[in-house]
Amino acid sequence: xxxxxxxxxxxxxxxxxxxxxxxxxxxxxxxxxxxxxxxxxxxxxxxxxxxxxxxxxxxxxxxxxxxxxxxxxxxxxxxxxxxxxxxxxxxxxxxxxxxxxxxxxxxxxxxxxxxxxxxxxxxxxxxxxxxxxxxxxxxxxxxxxxxxxxxxxxxxxxxxxxxxxxxxxxxxxxxxxxxxxxxxxxxxxxxxxxxxxxxxxxxxxxxxxxxxxxxxxxxxxxxxxxxxxxxxxxxxxxxxxxxxxxxxxxxxxxxxxxxxxxxxxx
Amino acid sequence: xxxxxxxxxxxxxxxxxxxxxxxxxxxxxxxxxxxxxxxxxxxxxxxxxxxxxxxxxxxxxxxxxxxxxxxxxxxxxxxxxxxxxxxxxxxxxxxxxxxxxxxxxxxxxxxxxxxxxxxxxxxxxxxxxxxxxxxxxxxxxxxxxxxxxxxxxxxxxxxxxxxxxxxxxxxxxxxxxxxxxxxxxxxxxxxxxxxxxxxxxxxxxxxxxxxxxxxxxxxxxxxxxxxxxxxxxxxxxxxxxxxxxxxxxxxxxxxxxxxxxxxxxxxxxxxx
Numbered sequence: 001x002x003x004x005x006x007x008x009x010x011x012x013x014x015x016x017x018x019x020x021x022x023x024x025x026x027x028x029x030x031x032x033x034x035x036x037x038x039x040x041x042x043x044x045x046x047x048x049x050x051x052x053x054x055x056x057x058x059x060x061x062x063x064x065x066x067x068x069x070x071x072x073x074x075x076x077x078x079x080x081x082x083x084x085x086x087x088x089x090x091x092x093x094x095x096x097x098x099x100x101x102x103x104x105x106x107x108x109x110x111x112x113x114x115x116x117x118x119x120x121x122x123x124x125x126x127x128x129x130x131x132x133x134x135x136x137x138x139x140x141x142x143x144x145x146x147x148x149x150x151x152x153x154x155x156x157x158x159x160x161x162x163x164x165x166x167x168x169x170x171x172x173x174x175x176x177x178x179x180x181x182x183x184x185x186x187x188x189x190x191x192x193x194x195x196x197x198x199x200x201x202x203x204x205x206x207x208x209x210x211x212x213x214x215x216x217x218x219x220x221x222x223x224x225x226x227x228x229x230x231x232x233x234x235x236x237x238x239x240x241x242x243x244x245x246x247x248x249x250x251x252x253x254x255x256x257x258x259x260x261x262x263x264x265x266x
Numbered sequence: 267x268x269x270x271x272x273x274x275x276x277x278x279x280x281x282x283x284x285x286x287x288x289x290x291x292x293x294x295x296x297x298x299x300x301x302x303x304x305x306x307x308x309x310x311x312x313x314x315x316x317x318x319x320x321x322x323x324x325x326x327x328x329x330x331x332x333x334x335x336x337x338x339x340x341x342x343x344x345x346x347x348x349x350x351x352x353x354x355x356x357x358x359x360x361x362x363x364x365x366x367x368x369x370x371x372x373x374x375x376x377x378x379x380x381x382x383x384x385x386x387x388x389x390x391x392x393x394x395x396x397x398x399x400x401x402x403x404x405x406x407x408x409x410x411x412x413x414x415x416x417x418x419x420x421x422x423x424x425x426x427x428x429x430x431x432x433x434x435x436x437x438x439x440x441x442x443x444x445x446x447x448x449x450x451x452x453x454x455x456x457x458x459x460x461x462x463x464x465x466x467x468x469x470x471x472x473x474x475x476x477x478x479x480x481x482x483x484x485x486x487x488x489x490x491x492x493x494x495x496x497x498x499x500x501x502x503x504x505x506x507x508x509x510x511x512x513x514x515x516x517x518x519x520x521x522x523x524x525x526x527x528x529x530x531x532x533x534x535x536x537x538x
Contacts, residue, residue, distance in 0.1 A: 106479055121416045
């Protein structure tokens with residue numbers, strides 16, 4: 001992995017490039033169940049990494065470990081050179097899976113986005129906060145949804161509001177868990193464009209769990225294929241080959257790589 | 267009718283009622299949105315166990331009931347956090363145990379007491395000055411932790427997001443459970459054990475039907491809670507009926523009106 005120069009409490013460099021995420025022999029067991037085994041990977045700052053794998057592969061658990069929500073049972077994980085629970089929350093933008101979102105809470109979309117700035121619910125958001133939130137919503141194509149109650153949003157609309165919430169704080173690391181499941185196809189292209197332009201503009205690192213191999217092949221810098229273990233980690237061309245996917249999904253499939261993946265190292 | 271206001275017992279009852287109405291309907295919004303309605307019920311039955319123990323030991327039962335209920339609240343929260351069991355399962359276990367203990371304690375008591383009836387159903391005649399002071403203290407405590415509303419609301423909306431933003435979610439769960447426990451114990455004299463859980467749920471549920479923002483829900487819940495206690499106490503005196511039941515029937519009436527009103531509001535909002 002090259003020479004590692006560790007700096008206490010700050011950035012983590014390898015060959016002069018900042019490391020956003022580094023895991024070494026990471027293992028997670030929930031109860032007696034081994035969910036992640038021996039995960040080694042290294043993600044540079046500014047990259048866009050897609051995480052693929054079948055259901056139950058541990059992808060969501062991996063994301064939650066990076067956020068500090070789940071403690072690893074063994075091994076080491078460092079986010080910006082620190083253990084996940086020490087990372088400054090303002091650096092993290094998290095977009096959970098649509099199916100876990102609570103619709104029964106009385107909230108307007110703009111209030112939800114404001115929590116991205118304030119890290120708590122604001123009884124009366126200030127004008128500046130509402131303005132920043134409205135702008136973030138407009139950027140993800142959800143500007144018209146600002147005053148809409150969360151309960152009245154479709155799955156795709158709610159997902160966009162959550163993305164706006166994650167991006168409004170301009171995080172260094174954006175973690176998305178199956179963000180386009182349940183989003184209409186029109187919204188999908190839009191959404192990738194927004195994320196990509198945010199990444200180019202801010203140099204943020206994006207890690208996205210997805211089921212969509214085609215999109216991952218076309219847009220990601222690196223792909224991590226998981227099935228409890230690391231089946232493959234590398235560029236889409238290296239990793240999305242028949243052999244690899246067979247080991248991950250148990251079935252051979254063809255993924256057409258029509259163009260080279262975008263190399264957007266910041 | 268207004269001359270009743272000159273009677274000390276009625277003055278105490280009204281003040282206690284307003285304080286309790288505030289507490290139960292303020293915490294009630296978190297109970298409703300976190301799906302903890304059953305917790306209110308469980309804590310009420312824990313309070314029954316505590317009151318029975320207090321009656322058995324002699325003296326003012328609420329001094330025993332309060333710590334007893336708080337211990338149960340903490341235990342429920344601890345088991346919920348540590349196991350994969352569903353909330354209602356955990357609460358059900360402690361609910362049953364406390365009830366059973368309460369029945370045993372009452373059976374152990376040598377002399378028959380009608381106190382149990384007024385604790386079960388509430389009695390406006392039973393409110394003492396000590397009760398008032400304790401209720402007041404809990405209100406002061408609640409006002410002191412008012413700034414926590416923002417982080418409690420955040421964790422209620424999305425526990426994972428709150429945890430990621432380093433909100434002390436687990437500690438807050440213990441804190442809320444403890445505050446709910448004291449609220450229940452304080453409310454027991456006026457509302458009664460059988461119906462206190464309704465107090466925690468109905469005003470907040472009615473508020474939820476009418477508004478789209480959590481701030482407004484909290485405010486409206488408190489208004490509904492305090493108003494229903496105030497008018498309910500009057501009505502229960504006038505009708506000579508147990509106060510808890512009358513108050514809860516009033517709250518249910520408000521809920522039903524909100525159900526209708528909420529649909530009208532939604533229809534109106536859609537058109538505009």
